[in-house]
Amino acid sequence: MGIKDLLKFMKPYIEPIHIKKYAGKRVGIDAYSWLHKGAYSCSMEICLDANSEKKLRYLDYFMHRINLLKHYNITPVVVFDGGSIPCKAATQYERYRKRQTNRELAMEKLKEGDVNAASELFQRAVNITPFMAYQLIQILRSESIEFVVAPYEADAQLAYLSGLETEKDGIAAVITEDSDLLAYGCQATIFKMDRYGNGEEIILDKVFDTVDRRPSFQNFSKELFTGMCVLAGCDFLPSIPGIGIVKAHSFVSKYRNNERVLSVLKLEKGSQMPEDYCNSFREAFAVFQYARIYDTNTKSLKHMKPLSQTLLGSSDKDLDFLGPEIPSSIASAIAEGNLNPANMEAFDRFSSSGLDLKPLIKDHCTPKKVVAIVQAKHPSSCFVGPFSNETRGVVMKQNPVLGESKYIHEALALQKLVSSPEVREEAKEAIVWSDIPVRISKNPFKIEAKGMAEEISISVEDENSIMSLEFPDNGISKKRKHQEINLDQGVTEVEKFQESVDKRTSSGKGRGKLNKPKMSNQNTIFKFFSRVQV
DNA sequence: CGGGAGTATAAAT
């Protein structure tokens, strides 16, 4: 993930820090890295889509860390990934494939009865779905934690925020596991933060200013550093065979200009160098500098930094590799967590949520859950329409089940946890909540228009149709989209945009039945990947 | 010999 071997290479510049260093500051969080770590503890439940509540433990994990930051008077700003950009498709497909094979292996072990081996494999098969992110978003809203869904890469959004003044929505540091942030030029990045707040930090300016240290980055600019990262191999472009981080660094140090490095490389590696490497390099390099991000102030998309003169001359279409332009109303619906960036559907409509909750409710009906169900059946009290700012954040508070935030209790327990080592063991116990409230995401029943339920169950029963489950295609989703979305005004733009998305992605194919994605068609398959990572 | 690429194994939860 990220830049190959970069963290290892940067070891001499890594400083152990404690998060309290950022007391009183705003700190950005790459939501994906915590979601993924949190999913570790319940990967089997997630993969099997079990009805157990253990499945939701990743949310506890996440909020535990949020509370850790709050405990140290840090303002967390959670950033989610949005859609994927074209040049990452190869990497994403690779990861998707690995997950699938691991999942298959896991199922085998499970049949053999080897649960341990199975769960180990399931850990490598977990995928963080937009719906899982959405569940977290609902909690963040109810806890008034700031968050934003990036239009494309969260890393780009985070790096952008780290470049803003602190008073102007900026963040002082970023917590992540992804070395890409360095390539994006993020000033302060914290890796490997543990549950006590200890982590490893890299300050980019220090890297450039330090003398007498190997590897040396003296007089490196951000651009040279990014160039080195791309050469070493990143998610957007694999490296030339025989080139790794060490050689990338030595080339960039020697020639001090990315274009010059490219020419030298062409001479030296001529045969092994892919035909289009230079152009691919320039694209990847440009993404790290000019990627499209969401600007909270103008509530629209913009580039990380103003386009260079050469790029300004390009047509809109030619700039699509930075992440295609999105109309502002859509961009803000995505950013605010109301629209699933993977399929452009309203989050609280279909998604897999209905599928998750229905069996859960049927199978275990505790009194508290019944209350939740009743709530769910009365949309007026827990309904969040797409694009409706007024109702945002109110949902959970109105819900008697969710009303008293368990995360407040958690915060108290945490206070104990971090205060003195002696009470840690004791506090750890307190932190395991005995009663996990049901998290109802709006009304799972509401969407059950006639005919849909059976179509849905078809996709559930088919073991191999994971993709159609997570990324419902055409037919059903569109039907609903029209029926629901018309309730709202400002919808025309949504529909228009959706239509253009449809055209682009499904090449205007029929919209009648639930189509199975075709593995042979690359364009078709890639659009099914929402956000992927191993 | 250095570095890259591939493989093993442990860690985290």
Added chain:
DNA sequence: TATACTCCCG
């Protein structure tokens, strides 16, 4: 998933 170890190439 990340780090360590090993092999092979220039």
